[in-house]
Amino acid sequence: MAESDFDKIDAVLHEFEGRKGSLIPILQKTQAQLGFLSKEAMKYISEKTKIPVSEIYGVTTFYTQFRMHPIGKNIIRICHGTACHVADAPEISEALYEELKVEPGGTTKDMKFTVEEVACLGCCSLAPVIMVNDKAYGRLTPSKIKDILAQY
Amino acid sequence: MENSVRIKVGLASCGIAAGGLDVLEKVENFLKEHDVDAQLEHTGCIGMCYAEVLMEIDDEEFGSTMYGYLNAADIDDILNAHFVEKKPLTDHIIFSDKLGGEEKVILDYQTRIVLRNCGVIDPESIDEYIERGGYEALQKVLKDMSPVDVIEEIKESGLRGRGGAGFPTGLKWQFAYNNYADKKYVICNADEGDPGAFMDRSVLEGDPHAVLEGMLIGAYAIGSDTGFIYCRAEYPLAVKRLRIAIEKAKEKGFLGSNIMGSDFNFDLTVYEGAGAFVCGEETALMCSIEGKRGMPTLRPPYPAESGLWGKPTNINNVETYSNVAWIIRNGAKKYAEFGTEKSKGTKVFALTGKIKNGGLVEVPMGMTLRDVIYKVGGGIIEDRKFKAVQLGGPSGGCIPESLLDTPVDYDSLTKTGAIMGSGGMVVMDDTTCMVDMARFFLNFTQDESCGKCTFCRIGTKRMLEILNRITQGKGEPGDIEILEDLSRKTIKGSLCGLGQTAPNPVLTTIKYFRDEYEAHINDKTCPAGVCKDLIKYLIIEDKCIGCGACKRACPVDAITGEKKEVHAINQDICTKCGACMTACKFDAVEKL
């Protein structure tokens, strides 16, 4: 980890100083700053907060939001909620994996895209839905995937 | 600065996903270019999500006009016709005061209590909420009612928890009130875990102050000064609007110390979840707020006795709180006029799946499923055959056509083997495979099980394995019985609602669609044509003219045949993507 990364974590820790039960927000903010939670980052947070590193690791692995590997420049979330499943979401994911040549949860070789499957993005009436970073795309068909990816 | 022309664009997550921001920009530009003097506003979910993007224009000339199915590209034409030529384009009108339009009928069947402001006000403006009677209930409570009065009023209204279990809200408040402590907490459960439901998101995005006001009244009733809203991580817009609402409420003195000049203090914080379905369970949710792994704990003690950090805590769902201010303002009696004997008021549903008018609807309790689907929802897409409706998500079940006249209330729905749930209602037609649906939900619950109880952790896994086998054509006689047995044991052997209800999707599909299981197991066929290992694509010789369209469309080169001659699909190479069937203009490809 670079020196500046430690500074970023320090800033996050400072924000939550003295507030009880703030481990999850600390991890969320750290991940937002660094992209993922490395072993080094978890160890450092443990040293500073006096929370055992085993407990931090336990929390990190329990919640799906936390990642322990670097991610691509763009995150694609494919909805696999009920409404999207009924609207043939599996075909959308297949088209996407085929196009990007990745496995579910994987990152493309050029580090441009990371693909995650999630349960419901809350736009079920537009099923099937994917979200690239913060932008949602609805009413998809496998043939629309190429055009969407080309925008990034 | 009152303005006689008002334009509202629906900008909830669904509106934005459908291109709402592009529409907004176009409207802004048009107004500037043509010097139209209008007030442009954002609003929350209007409910007719199937027709997004939606825009309402309110002017003297035409009254209220709702435009739907909008694209940014249409906006110039529509606004030009409306404001310059004064001849609105009726093609895009969904309903209007003066110009006709049939879809208003859909709203006529609804009763809007929870959604009273959704799609009407700008959710980021506290003044618009106040204009429509907002915070009057809080004032009434602080001035004229004791905590016991409030609790009695809520009890009398018959309001039951909308988070799934349907526990009477007034009684829950009473328990928290009765437990004396130096500190008490109020929590709003906005984790909305059911995948395929978005009622709570729409309320949070469309009318956040209604949730705040409900929580304030609850806090006053039980004697708490600190609250948390636990919001799902996937809802960034809801979190943003809640934070804005809290900020504005503080400025007005509705949050903080000595609220409205009384001695009541209340502070509220939004807490973002980190993605775990089980955290919707109340004891797991509180562990999560404490910064731990979200594992459910044994009840009793109930949260009302020992909840967050061991203090008495009241936890309710978003929709539950959104009812509260309405009840206080209009009276418990008025509320109890809606609904059935044991289920009062209304229920919000997220109507999705193979339904024509999918979206957010609010109906009085007691309406039949048939009316919700056919009258409010407009029936099945392409008028196909209805097969089942799924209620309650991973904890719920699939209800078949023969039970469509079941009224929507807690007890009637429980009798069918499904549950009311939080409000997800997914409609399925004859192209949905019920075994695949059971597999889908089991895949979800086994993944989300926290792992504490053995049957929930391993029982669900074994059930998933069996369902996977069945959908792959490797089912064996006796599988159905093993599934039933494992279901019973998982229900008995689990501590929390996740495991206790996880088998419901399996049990209800076996109960009502046993023939589909048998077709998969005995005949190795999938009647709905969904399970890939059990279907094949064939070219019908009589219909094929040898145009080669299927051959070009096939991504894996599985189709052979000379031009003008009958083509054939090599089953060993075919990946069953269905591209040939879509490409063929002569209906010469069939799915078996």
Ligand SMILES: Cc1cc2nc3c(=O)[nH]c(=O)nc-3n(C[C@H](O)[C@H](O)[C@H](O)COP(=O)(O)O)c2cc1C
């Ligand atoms: C596995 C599981 C998930 C749950 N998820 C939610 C949820 O997402 N939202 C919710 O309001 N209640 C959820 N509940 C119900 C809560 O435990 C609790 O009953 C509810 O928040 C109480 O509020 P109410 O009385 O207003 O319904 C869930 C329960 C279980 C067992």
Ligand code: FES
């Ligand atoms: S199921 Fe996909 S957005 Fe809800």
